Amino acid sequence: MRKSASHQKRLSRRTLLGLSGAAGATMLAGCFGGGDDDASDLIDGDEYEDILDEVDYNEDYEDEFHQVVPDSANPYNDEFVRNPYHIVGDVDQLFGNEYLSVYNTETDEFVQRLAADWEVDDDLTTTVTISDEYAWSNGTDITANDLVTQLKLDAYMQVGLEDYVDPEDGFYTEGDYTFVIEPNDEFTDLEEGLWMNQWAETILFVSEEQFGQYVERFEDANDDDGVESVQQDLIELELSWNEALYSGPFVYVEANEQYSDQIPNPEHPIAQEWDFYLRTGVYEGEEGLRAGEVDWEHAEPQLEDLPDIYEEPPVSFSGQSFAILFGSQDEYIRDYPEVRQALSYAVDMQNLVDVTSPGTPLDEYGTGIDAGYVENFVDEDVLEAMTNYTPHDTDTATELLEEVGFEQDDGQWFTPDGDEWTINFPVGDWFEDHSQVISNNLSEFGIDMDYYVTEFPTWESEHAQTFEYDMTVHLNYGMAGSYHPYSDLDGAFRHPDRHAIDDLGFFDEEVEVPEVGNSDGEMITMNLDEELDAMRLAQSEEELQDYASELAWAHNYLLPGVSIMPWSEHYWVNAGEWDFDIESDDWLNTNREIHYLLENGLSPR
Structure with a gap:
C-alpha cells in the first residue's frame, strides 16, 4: 500500500x-x-x-x-x-x-x-x-x-x-x-x-x-x-488546433476567420459511422436560431417565437449554480458575515431569476450543497433553521449594516470609518444581464457601485485570479451526483474561484458560527478544514450527515445566498430537420450533448 x-x-x-x-x-x-x-x-x-x-x-x-x-x-x-x-x-x-x-x-x-x-x-x-x-x-x-x-x-x-x-x-x-x-x-x-x-x-x-x-x-x-x-x-506550451491529437468523436480540419469545421474522428469506434460534420462560428447567440440556420444552440434558456423546427431537450442535473462571489479587498465584506448577509438580502434574487432564467427554482438554503439533493445529507431540523436570503429584504439588510457601524445619510451608505461605501464589482461578459440586476439593486439600496463588464478572458486574468474585486459573479462548480456531499462543500470553501479557506485566505480555517440548528444560539468555533477532511473519511451515513449538516450550517452563515439558482447546460436542437429523440434519457449525461449523439447517432430526417 x-x-x-x-x-x-x-x-x-x-x-x-x-x-x-x-x-x-x-x-x-x-x-x-x-x-x-x-x-x-x-x-x-x-x-x-x-x-x-x-x-x-x-x-x-x-x-x-x-x-x-x-x-x-x-x-x-x-x-x-x-x-x-x-x-x-x-x-x-x-x-x-x-x-x-x-x-x-x-x-x-x-x-x-x-x-x-x-x-x-x-x-x-x-x-x-x-x-x-x-x-x-x-x-x-x-x-x-x-x-x-x-x-x-x-x-x-x-x-x-x-x-x-x-x-x-x-x-x-x-x-x-x-x-x-x-x-x-x-x-x-x-x-x-x-x-x-x-x-x-x-x-x-x-x-x-x-x-x-x-x-x-x-x-x-x-x-x-x-x-x-x-x-x-x-x-x-501553446499547442495549436492542427497540432493536437484528439481522443474524442470529432477532429478539427479547418479553422479560419469565418468558421471552423470538425469531422467525425475516423479512429473513434462510434463516430466513424457518422455522416455529418460540425461547423461553428458563423452565427453568434440566438441570431442563428432566429434565422433557422443553426442546428444546436448552447446556453440560451428562454427564447420565444423561434421557428417551429427547434425543440428543447431535457436539462440534466448538473450540480452547478449561479453564484455571488465575495472578495477580500473590502475589509467589511471580508471581516463581517453580517455585511455579506446584508448584501444578499439587498439583492432581489427572485427578480434576478425572472429576468435571466424564468421558471428556474431558487436555492432557498444556501448550504454549499446543490439544492437538488441537499436534503439527502443535511438534517431536516438544521435545514428548517437555516436563514433564507432569497426574499428581497432591505429592512433586514439595513439592520445588519447598522449593527456593524454603517450609517446611511441622504440615502447613501457610509462605512464605520465615515467613508462613502463603494463596492468594486467587475464582471465577465458571460453574466452581463445577471450582474446588471445585482448592481441596480445595490445602487437603489444606497451603495456606490463601481460596476463594469469586460470580456470573460480579461475578467479571468485581471480580476478573478488576482482576486481584485469586492464582489463578482461566476458559476459555483458543484458536482453532478447525489452520492456524497464532499465535492460540493469542498468546492464551496476551497475552490480557487472561492478561495474561502485555501492558501489565499478569505477567512481563517477556524471560524465562529451560531450553534448548529439555532441561529439565535451562542457562537461556537468550527475548523472548516478539519471538518472537510474528516467528512470525506466518514465511515457511516450518520457520521457523514453530522459533518455535512455542520458545514452546510457554517456556509449558510458565512457565505450567505451565494448559490442563487441551478445552472445547467440548456440548449435548443433542430429536431425538425434531424432525427433527435427529444424524450430520451440519454441527454442526461453530465450535461454534455455529445453523449446523446454517442448513444443515438444523428441523421437528417
Missing part, C-alpha cells in the same frame, strides 16, 4: 498562480485565455507537426450540423490553445476529447466510454481496463500509458488526484490496456462513491506521445525549483 504522498513535488496554488501570470491563473480556473505563438517557439526541443500534413482525412461530408457555442469557440489564431494545463476550451471537452466514463444524472450510474471495465478493491486500489477500439486522431492506438500520462500530469499540476495519490508511483500500467490507481494509506477508507467521483470522469486530453516528456521531467526534478520549471514550461 502507498505511503503518504510526498509534498516535495507539489506546490501551493499561490505558487502556481505566480508561475506565468494570467496563463497560470487561467489554468487553475479551468477556463478561457489565449495566445498566438506556435508551440515549437516556446519550449526548446518540442516539435509538433501539423497533423493535417500527416493524415489524409475524408472531408467529403454532405450534411452540415451547424452549432453555436458560447463566446465563439473557433480555434482560429489559437484563441483556444490545445493544452489542458494552459487553457481548457470547452469546445474540446464537448466534442474533441473522450471521457473514461460519464455520469448519468438520471440513473446515478457511470456510462462507460474509454473504460471497458474497472474493479475497486476493499482498499480502493482501482484497476481500469480500457477498450482497444479507440485511437488518437492520427491513427495511434490509445493505451493505458496515455491515461497514466494524463493522471500523473494532472496530479503534478495540482488539478487531479494529488490529494489522494502519490503521482510518482501511485499510477502505473499493467499491460497495454490496463492501468492501476493506488491511493495513499490515509485514503483507503474513502466512501466508494466519493472515490469514483475523483477519477471516473477523467477526460483524455493528452497523449504519451506529445506529453510524456513532461512526466519524465517531473520525475527527474530534485527540488521545488525543478518542479516549478517543469510546471511553467507546461503551462506555457
Whole structure:
C-alpha cells in the first residue's frame, strides 16, 4: 500500500498562480485565455507537426450540423490553445476529447466510454481496463500509458488526484490496456462513491506521445525549483488546433476567420459511422436560431417565437449554480458575515431569476450543497433553521449594516470609518444581464457601485485570479451526483474561484458560527478544514450527515445566498430537420450533448 504522498513535488496554488501570470491563473480556473505563438517557439526541443500534413482525412461530408457555442469557440489564431494545463476550451471537452466514463444524472450510474471495465478493491486500489477500439486522431492506438500520462500530469499540476495519490508511483500500467490507481494509506477508507467521483470522469486530453516528456521531467526534478520549471514550461506550451491529437468523436480540419469545421474522428469506434460534420462560428447567440440556420444552440434558456423546427431537450442535473462571489479587498465584506448577509438580502434574487432564467427554482438554503439533493445529507431540523436570503429584504439588510457601524445619510451608505461605501464589482461578459440586476439593486439600496463588464478572458486574468474585486459573479462548480456531499462543500470553501479557506485566505480555517440548528444560539468555533477532511473519511451515513449538516450550517452563515439558482447546460436542437429523440434519457449525461449523439447517432430526417 502507498505511503503518504510526498509534498516535495507539489506546490501551493499561490505558487502556481505566480508561475506565468494570467496563463497560470487561467489554468487553475479551468477556463478561457489565449495566445498566438506556435508551440515549437516556446519550449526548446518540442516539435509538433501539423497533423493535417500527416493524415489524409475524408472531408467529403454532405450534411452540415451547424452549432453555436458560447463566446465563439473557433480555434482560429489559437484563441483556444490545445493544452489542458494552459487553457481548457470547452469546445474540446464537448466534442474533441473522450471521457473514461460519464455520469448519468438520471440513473446515478457511470456510462462507460474509454473504460471497458474497472474493479475497486476493499482498499480502493482501482484497476481500469480500457477498450482497444479507440485511437488518437492520427491513427495511434490509445493505451493505458496515455491515461497514466494524463493522471500523473494532472496530479503534478495540482488539478487531479494529488490529494489522494502519490503521482510518482501511485499510477502505473499493467499491460497495454490496463492501468492501476493506488491511493495513499490515509485514503483507503474513502466512501466508494466519493472515490469514483475523483477519477471516473477523467477526460483524455493528452497523449504519451506529445506529453510524456513532461512526466519524465517531473520525475527527474530534485527540488521545488525543478518542479516549478517543469510546471511553467507546461503551462506555457501553446499547442495549436492542427497540432493536437484528439481522443474524442470529432477532429478539427479547418479553422479560419469565418468558421471552423470538425469531422467525425475516423479512429473513434462510434463516430466513424457518422455522416455529418460540425461547423461553428458563423452565427453568434440566438441570431442563428432566429434565422433557422443553426442546428444546436448552447446556453440560451428562454427564447420565444423561434421557428417551429427547434425543440428543447431535457436539462440534466448538473450540480452547478449561479453564484455571488465575495472578495477580500473590502475589509467589511471580508471581516463581517453580517455585511455579506446584508448584501444578499439587498439583492432581489427572485427578480434576478425572472429576468435571466424564468421558471428556474431558487436555492432557498444556501448550504454549499446543490439544492437538488441537499436534503439527502443535511438534517431536516438544521435545514428548517437555516436563514433564507432569497426574499428581497432591505429592512433586514439595513439592520445588519447598522449593527456593524454603517450609517446611511441622504440615502447613501457610509462605512464605520465615515467613508462613502463603494463596492468594486467587475464582471465577465458571460453574466452581463445577471450582474446588471445585482448592481441596480445595490445602487437603489444606497451603495456606490463601481460596476463594469469586460470580456470573460480579461475578467479571468485581471480580476478573478488576482482576486481584485469586492464582489463578482461566476458559476459555483458543484458536482453532478447525489452520492456524497464532499465535492460540493469542498468546492464551496476551497475552490480557487472561492478561495474561502485555501492558501489565499478569505477567512481563517477556524471560524465562529451560531450553534448548529439555532441561529439565535451562542457562537461556537468550527475548523472548516478539519471538518472537510474528516467528512470525506466518514465511515457511516450518520457520521457523514453530522459533518455535512455542520458545514452546510457554517456556509449558510458565512457565505450567505451565494448559490442563487441551478445552472445547467440548456440548449435548443433542430429536431425538425434531424432525427433527435427529444424524450430520451440519454441527454442526461453530465450535461454534455455529445453523449446523446454517442448513444443515438444523428441523421437528417
